[in-house]
Structures are given as C-alpha cells and as structure tokens.
Amino acid sequence: MPRTFLFDVDGTLVFYPGIGRRALERAIFEEWGTPDALARTSFAGATDHGLVAGVAEGRPPGDVWERYVRYLEADMEALPDATPLPGVNALLDRLAASGARLGLLTGNLRVGARAKLGRPGLWARFDPSISAFGDDGMQRVQIAEAARARCGAGPLTVIGDASADAVAARHIGARVLLVNTGPQERHELEQCAADRLVEDFSATDDVCDWLLSRP
Numbered sequence: 001m002p003r004t005f006l007f008d009v010d011g012t013l014v015f016y017p018g019i020g021r022r023a024l025e026r027a028i029f030e031e032w033g034t035p036d037a038l039a040r041t042s043f044a045g046a047t048d049h050g051l052v053a054g055v056a057e058g059r060p061p062g063d064v065w066e067r068y069v070r071y072l073e074a075d076m077e078a079l080p081d082a083t084p085l086p087g088v089n090a091l092l093d094r095l096a097a098s099g100a101r102l103g104l105l106t107g108n109l110r111v112g113a114r115a116k117l118g119r120p121g122l123w124a125r126f127d128p129s130i131s132a133f134g135d136d137g138m139q140r141v142q143i144a145e146a147a148r149a150r151c152g153a154g155p156l157t158v159i160g161d162a163s164a165d166a167v168a169a170r171h172i173g174a175r176v177l178l179v180n181t182g183p184q185e186r187h188e189l190e191q192c193a194a195d196r197l198v199e200d201f202s203a204t205d206d207v208c209d210w211l212l213s214r215p
C-alpha cells in the first residue's frame, strides 16, 4: 500500500491573505445585504459551508456560491504574484518521486481549491479521486471522513496549518504534520499534539525524510 499524504490548501500550500474572504463577503453582501459579514470570523481551519452557514441563519444559499467562485477566480487572475509557500514545490516533487499518493483535504469547495491552486501550477499535482473538499461536509471532520473512505485503510498523513487540521487527522487515524505558515499562532499549534510541527517547508529534505521514514 503506497503512502498517502493529504494537504490542506490555505496557509499550507499557498497563502493569499484576504482573497477568499473578500470574494465570499462580496457574494454574501450581494445575496443577503449583510456588510462585512465575516469581519470577525477566523478562517483558520474553516470550511466554506461552515462560514456561510454562520451568516445564512437558515436562509437558502441562493447564488452565493456562483458569485463567490466568480469573484474568487477574478481575484486570483488579478493577483500580481501567486506562488506556492516556501519549499512546497520541492516537497511535492520528492514525495511524488517516492511513489506516494498526493491528495487534498480542504474546507474549500472543489472549484475554489482549483481556482487557488491552478495559477501557481499546483492543482494538477493532486489526485482528485483520493481528495476531499468543502463539498463533502460542513465540518472538517466530515470532510476528513470522506477523504479516509476514498484513500482506503492504509497509512495516511495529513499536512495542515491549523488546529482543525490536527483534529480532523486524529478523527480518521492519520498522522499529522503542522506547518506554521498560516494565520494561527504557533503557541496554539503547539497545543495540538501534532506528530511534528515545522515553521515552513524550506528545510525540504528534513521534512521529507521525516514524512517518508515512518509508516
């Protein structure tokens, strides 16, 4: 059974501060008239459906998702620079060369993940058939369950930047590597009892050796 690695998107592979928030707030404002609907909401480890449910108060989503994806794609197009976080490309190169399976475990809708990862050239590096997205549930643990079902019973490692990634990983019996390149504070990540916590992936060989040296 090949090793399987499931990556979170925002704060783990890429970090575009404010991009998703702006697109979603604009979509919500146009649909329901609520200004700055997510101004006080933490996006660390959040899911798209969870974020909107907190504002919807039971109302059906209407065109929120269509609008969101349209604005997100436009904002991504307009970004002057859309590069992966440090070490990400080298890490994916080495893991792929080892024969490992690479997937995504993210709270982003699949179309949103594609918009965020397409421009820096990362989308095609992951196998959608073992990935799970915001479409799979409102809670990250539900999304993780969908990922586990697609990946099978073999060894699984979840790589993320938030406490919620660690909780979701434990929920499906996966090992967890946290990386401190997202919005959460390091002292919060230290309380997650992750199998390993790194500042970023720039020490690529060290991170890779650790990922590949254990079941």
Ligand SMILES: [Mg+2]
Binding pocket: 008, 009, 010, 011, 012, 044, 045, 160, 161, 162, 182
């Ligand atoms: Mg994240």
